[in-house]
Amino acid sequence: MSRKRLVQGLVWLGLTLLPLFIGEWQTLQLAQFLTYGLFAMSLALAWGRLGLLSFGHALFFGLGAYAMALATMGRLPGLEAFPSSWLGLALACLVPWATAQLLGFFLFHGRGLRGAYFGITMLALAVLAERLTQGTAWLGGLNGLIGVPPLALGLDGGGPALLDPLPTYWVMLGVAFAVFLGLEMLLASSRGLAMTAVRENEDRLGFLGYDVAAIKRHGFALSAAIAGLAGALFASQFGFVSPKLIGFGLSAEVLIWTALGGREMLLAAFFGALLLSWTETVLAGLLGAYWLLALAALLVLSVLFFERGFVAGILTLLSRGRRPGRR
Amino acid sequence: MTLLAVEGLEKRFGGVQALAGLSLSLDEGGLLCLLGPNGCGKTTFFRVLSGETAADAGRIDFADRRLEGEGPAGRARLGIARKLQTPGLFAALTVAEHLALAAASPAAHGPVDAAALLARVGLGEHAETPAGRLSHGQRQWLEIAMLLALRPRLLLLDEPTAGMTRAETRRTAALLRELNDKDGVAAIVIEHDMAFVRELDVAVAVMLQGRVVATGSYAEVGRDPLVRELYLGKRA
Structure with missing residues (x-):
């Protein structure tokens, strides 16, 4: 086993055992942060691998959260009697995936949008979605939807539900680990190699015969599906969805988590989101609104000393030899 | 057998006529320099031939097929x-990964x-060295x-020896000769290094x-008055 794999294994093992040493309330909070970690991994895939800096990635997180809420609260026309968590999870992946496929078709094919133009378009779409959600009564308007049920095992929405902190935490961690493993396997394959090549030099990749627009579209859609899954898991835990989950605020937050963690390393982005969300709760208690200043200072320091991310820097040091950004 | 036939190719960028009726042909396994x-349209010709930009007029036939509309990926799939x-590389990928990428294309x-x-x-x-750490040569x-890993029918090399040392340039010439003689790869090479x-x-x-404006062997072209004027200037 390589040293890098050993470090990764220890991080996951540490996260598995962590709730045994902390209180129930903190476990529940960390379980929510795990969904942020999953969300950050989805952005790391789009931004760190494909070079798609999305300023509006919460669009997909929010779509997933709302899909979950509508399905499990029986608000989907024709499916009122079938408030299944499984249906919610499926829709939470499918709707953002299809949305990203459609967006990708318009944004990447033809002349294609790149860099800041793509980022700004995504920002505009997220803001638009936030406004639309605020104004749609079916989606709960400004107040959002309250009373999203927890994940339930039964196909009809009944059966054992995920209520206790410890099982909730481990299920969330299990999902995050499964997604991490799946993405690592994808990135180690020739498809993953092509995705990294898009980030490095997409024009050159085209001259090698690859359909760059299709690689970007499929990768972006996969990232959107994972973000949607994160949104759904968040909604089922939090019991509440609001327009804030689909707009600019959360889009900016996930960018900061991913940048500080390390956009080119999935585990770094994931762990960065956990660490920063936890730090936020601690520092917000100590500093109040000045917490944002502390976050800004952290971001500046990270950019100065860990260009590829703070957590990625540490993980790389521990793995020895490899510089951040390498798989 | 003719591999590439270019007839009356024209391309204009605003007020600049980059290609003005360019015609040339290349046989299977042929090698042409x-x-x-500078500015005579050599790279523009490569850009048009590789599908990066479309010609305003003229036709290109490659392997008995008229090229029309395909982008760079489409032309690459045809063997160009x-x-x-x-150097168009992927800095974070290793040398071996570059070849794997080409082989999976x-x-x-x-x-x-x-x-x-x-x-x-x-x-x-250097198989495990990231491309970003290699020397220019x-x-x-x-x-x-990486291009050879595609096993192409036609290689377009735009100044392959730019920035190379004398020894590296000689080695590149030998490699190109070998590729052409032994493997039968056809190639067009843009070069300034006489x-x-x-x-x-x-x-x-x-x-x-x-x-x-002139074709032939290096010696024949070197005797052409127009070429001599281009490269040596007019006699006073």
Whole structure:
């Protein structure tokens, strides 16, 4: 086993055992942060691998959260009697995936949008979605939807539900680990190699015969599906969805988590989101609104000393030899 | 048998006529050096041929098929592989990953022995080195190796020896000769380095203001009054 794999294994093992040493309330909070970690991994895939800096990635997180809420609260026309968590999870992946496929078709094919133009378009779409959600009564308007049920095992929405902190935490961690493993396997394959090549030099990749627009579209859609899954898991835990989950605020937050963690390393982005969300709760208690200043200072320091991310820097040091950004 | 036939190619960028009725042909397994002063349309010709930009007029036939509308990926799949003027690599990928990427491409025409290919271009010891850490000459060779891994029918090499040392240039000429003689890979090479062109000793086409004005061997073209004027200036 390589040293890098050993470090990764220890991080996951540490996260598995962590709730045994902390209180129930903190476990529940960390379980929510795990969904942020999953969300950050989805952005790391789009931004760190494909070079798609999305300023509006919460669009997909929010779509997933709302899909979950509508399905499990029986608000989907024709499916009122079938408030299944499984249906919610499926829709939470499918709707953002299809949305990203459609967006990708318009944004990447033809002349294609790149860099800041793509980022700004995504920002505009997220803001638009936030406004639309605020104004749609079916989606709960400004107040959002309250009373999203927890994940339930039964196909009809009944059966054992995920209520206790410890099982909730481990299920969330299990999902995050499964997604991490799946993405690592994808990135180690020739498809993953092509995705990294898009980030490095997409024009050159085209001259090698690859359909760059299709690689970007499929990768972006996969990232959107994972973000949607994160949104759904968040909604089922939090019991509440609001327009804030689909707009600019959360889009900016996930960018900061991913940048500080390390956009080119999935585990770094994931762990960065956990660490920063936890730090936020601690520092917000100590500093109040000045917490944002502390976050800004952290971001500046990270950019100065860990260009590829703070957590990625540490993980790389521990793995020895490899510089951040390498798989 | 003719592999490439270009007829009356025209391309204008605003007020600049980059290609003005360019015509040339290349046989299967042929090797041609394209010479000409800066701005005469050599790279524009490669851009049009590789599908990066469309011609305003004229026709290109490649392997008995008229090329029309395909982008760079489509042309690559047909077997046209282009080396860019500055090395077009993926800095974070290793040397071996570059070849794996090419071998897995939809444009790859058959299996490739990556280790043998790397040894051939002198990068056998560097398989695990990220491309960003290679010297300039090694990058040029890696890009050529990556294109060879596609097993193309036509190689377009835009100044392959730019920035190379004398020894590296000689080695590149030898490699190109070997590729052409042994593997039968057809190639068009844009080059400014006359020593390299002399060393290659292949057919030469001289371009001026968007068209071919002289063709022949290096010696024949060197005796052409127009070419002498272009490269040596007018006698006072």
